[in-house]
Amino acid sequence: MHTSIHYKTLGLPHNHNYNHPLLEQVGFKLARISIQHRERYQCLSPQGEESAELLGNLRFSATSKLALPQVGDWVIVQEFEPGQVLIHFVLPRKQLLKRKASGSLNEQQPIAANVDNGIIVQSCNRDLNHNRIERYLALCHNAQVSPMILLNKTDLWETEHLHVQLDLLKHRFPKTPIFALSCKTNAGLRDFKQHLEKGKTYCLLGSSGVGKSSLTNLLLGSKKMETQEIGSASDRGKHKTTHRQLHILDQGAILIDNPGKRELGMSNEIAGLDNTFDDIQDFAKQCRFSNCTHIHEVDCGVLTALANGNLSQERYSNYLKLFKEVDFYAATTLERKRKEKDLSRLIRVNKRKKQ
Ligand SMILES: Nc1nc2c(ncn2[C@@H]2O[C@H](COP(=O)(O)OP(=O)(O)OP(=O)(O)O)[C@@H](O)[C@H]2O)c(=O)[nH]1
Numbered sequence: 568m569h570t571s572i573h574y575k576t577l578g579l580p581h582n583h584n585y586n587h588p589l590l591e592q593v594g595f596k597l598a599r600i601s602i603q604h605r606e607r608y609q610c611l612s613p614q615g616e617e618s619a620e621l622l623g624n625l626r627f628s629a630t631s632k633l634a635l636p637q638v639g640d641w642v643i644v645q646e647f648e649p650g651q652v653l654i655h656f657v658l659p660r661k662q663l664l665k666r667k668a669s670g671s672l673n674e675q676q677p678i679a680a681n682v683d684n685g686i687i688v689q690s691c692n693r694d695l696n697h698n699r700i701e702r703y704l705a706l707c708h709n710a711q712v713s714p715m716i717l718l719n720k721t722d723l724w725e726t727e728h729l730h731v732q733l734d735l736l737k738h739r740f741p742k743t744p745i746f747a748l749s750c751k752t753n754a755g756l757r758d759f760k761q762h763l764e765k766g767k768t769y770c771l772l773g774s775s776g777v778g779k780s781s782l783t784n785l786l787l788g789s790k791k792m793e794t795q796e797i798g799s800a801s802d803r804g805k806h807k808t809t810h811r812q813l814h815i816l817d818q819g820a821i822l823i824d825n826p827g828k829r830e831l832g833m834s835n836e837i838a839g840l841d842n843t844f845d846d847i848q849d850f851a852k853q854c855r856f857s858n859c860t861h862i863h864e865v866d867c868g869v870l871t872a873l874a875n876g877n878l879s880q881e882r883y884s885n886y887l888k889l890f891k892e893v894d895f896y897a898a899t900t901l902e903r904k905r906k907e908k909d910l911s912r913l914i915r916v917n918k919r920k921k922q
């Protein structure tokens with residue numbers, strides 16, 4: 568149980584205007600959602616962590632998922648049993664980080680509410696992908712959340728290579744703060760921590776495997792033990808959450824962990840595809856354009872390999888097919904139409920070539 572949580576510690580802005588009439592009634596209070604399961608929530612208030620349920624009314628009147636409480640939301644709750652509260656009202660959000668839901672064209676999937684900064688975590692391997700970072704930046708900018716880029720696993724690269732890559736990142740994203748660290752050696756960790764401000768809410772973003780859980784554990788510091796003990800029976804002492812969680816860090820910043828495979832839909836699968844088709848990734852290093860789609864660009868390393876027989880037509884088609892499926896969800900309707908046109912043109916051209 569947390570003993571000394573104040574609203575300020577939970578990130579409540581001192582100039583908030585949450586003056587709801589319900590708050591004047593006995594048994595009602597403000598709380599912040601820290602965990603969301605399907606129908607059940609956990610929330611934090613000066614009374615500590617309590618489990619919360621949604622008032623039926625609120626559930627039925629919600630017109631979309633976005634209207635339901637999300638991790639990071641401020642809500643008005645009513646105490647009905649020790650450690651148990653009912654959520655009556657979701658207070659207006661400062662921001663809501665969201666992405667396009669995979670499998671649906673226009674549906675939005677919420678990520679977290681009232682986030683000040685998005686931490687875009689990438690790792691040092693050849694999947695480091697500027698275009699993917701750009702998508703996360705767009706996601707942050709759409710929600711008016713300030714982004715920062717965090718390059719993890721710096722231990723995997725030679726210093727010289729790391730500096731070259733960092734320079735490239737700085738060149739491409741001159742307005743975004745960029746940090747580099749290793750969760751393995753802790754190099755760079757202290758500097759990064761110093762930039763996390765007390766009372767501000769940060770949300771981790773990034774594909775599966777870039778080290779978000781490792782980072783969360785390091786940042787949790789003394790609280791890490793607590794997490795590990797709870798998890799030790801089921802997952803061998805490794806903190807491995809499967810749901811989003813809001814944590815209060817030792818130095819006072821608030822961190823929303825964002826684990827799970829599909830949190831950002833396509834990006835995880837792109838990482839997977841990059842690994843599956845690493846020969847194609849190698850050819851792609853010769854492409855003139857860093858955002859080459861390997862479909863119609865001049866000086867494309869992949870198309871060159873295809874032309875001179877180093878890459879089979881079958882493997883190439885398969886790559887495009889899978890990539891198309893993945894990218895389908897990422898693209899806007901317009902973008903998608905353009906891509907489909909490109910693809911069908913490509914298929915026609917290739918058919919003609921074969922005849
Ligand atoms: N070499 C090296 N490995 C790391 C570093 N940070 C994390 N890893 C490893 O990378 C793997 C993935 O780390 P996680 O922290 O589980 O990654 P994640 O982003 O939380 O992944 P999901 O939980 O699937 O979203 C683990 O095997 C970690 O031990 C690092 O700085 N250097």
Ligand SMILES: [Zn+2]
Nearest residue numbers: 854859861867
């Ligand atoms: Zn190419």
